[in-house]
Amino acid sequence: MKNKKILITGGTGTFGNAFVKRILKEDVKKVYIFSRDECKQWKMREQFKDERIQYLIGDIRDKDRLYRAFEGINYVIHAAAQKHVPSCEYNPIEAVKTNINSAENIINAAIDRGVEKVLSISTDKAVKPINLYGCTKAVMEKLFIHGNNYCGNKNTKFSCVRYGNVIGSRGSVIELWNKQMKDEGHISLTDLNMTRFWITIENAVEFVVKSLKLMEGEEIFIPKLKCLEVRKLAQLFTNDKNIKMIGIRQGEKLHEILFSKEESQRTIEIDNSFFIVYPSIYKLNLNYDRWDNHKGMFFNNNDYSSMDQDEINIKEMEKLIK
């Protein structure tokens, strides 16, 4: 990252804010925050007093704005998204415009402006999706991974990072339950058997930094994550008496999947700590051999699901949500 100019779409969000904090510790030349709302940018300006940060108002749906913003940029981290399941269901065309059409804008602007690397943030909801949010993120992944095919004689590389629920991110269940306990004295729980993969924002950021350094294009990087039943998380907020069962919501899965059994056939595990899913269209120039110590392809024919992975220690989780 030394001397690099890095632009983060959605730079004022939960991820963007933590990512900026982290990369300012590196010898980066400039950090550009790209997002729509000037109020969030103003708050960040108050938080970070660092001359290397520059704030750009812009919408990723606006390709002319992206062309202007990407001039001279070395790396783009694409974190902006419409990310709430119900809001994507209710406003489907908006979700398509932000999560899919804007991906095309970013790919074109990045190639034409000579950006070296573009790393896009995805979610476990993109795997075997059952809601529009997941569907749009699945298409977004495809666009970026196969965006490498559009580069011609340019050297832009596109990859993705995919992970599970960020503990305490904006709009997360933890934020909701804190508010419900404060306002109503009870919390709502969808299903006693529901499980999720969990990651701290610090670990998510660290994993993105590592993926940015490692990426050669076409990889989906996935951290090995622990999971927890949502009901056990609920018990950290209140006792059973104050937990109201509301039933699974439209578009929600009981368990999430970080990579599917079909993807597992083109997935390798590295250092017992993360996975790389390679593209579905095999290309001869993919450099699998760089991973000397990899465990090899996964032919385990199973979804990597939150239903049957190691559980987070509940005491550890208690500390994380404080």
Ligand SMILES: NC(=O)c1ccc[n+]([C@@H]2O[C@H](COP(=O)([O-])OP(=O)(O)OC[C@H]3O[C@@H](n4cnc5c(N)ncnc54)[C@H](OP(=O)(O)O)[C@@H]3O)[C@@H](O)[C@H]2O)c1
């Ligand atoms: N949070 C999680 O649990 C989780 C898990 C897995 C993956 N992810 C993915 O991680 C990424 C970041 O999530 P997050 O939790 O940081 O989200 P967040 O806190 O809601 O932040 C979203 C950011 O995107 C910006 N944005 C939204 N629409 C935009 C548009 N049309 N043009 C420009 N900027 C736009 C927002 O700023 P303005 O509103 O000011 O534009 C904000 O800065 C997303 O891609 C999400 O899908 C999140």
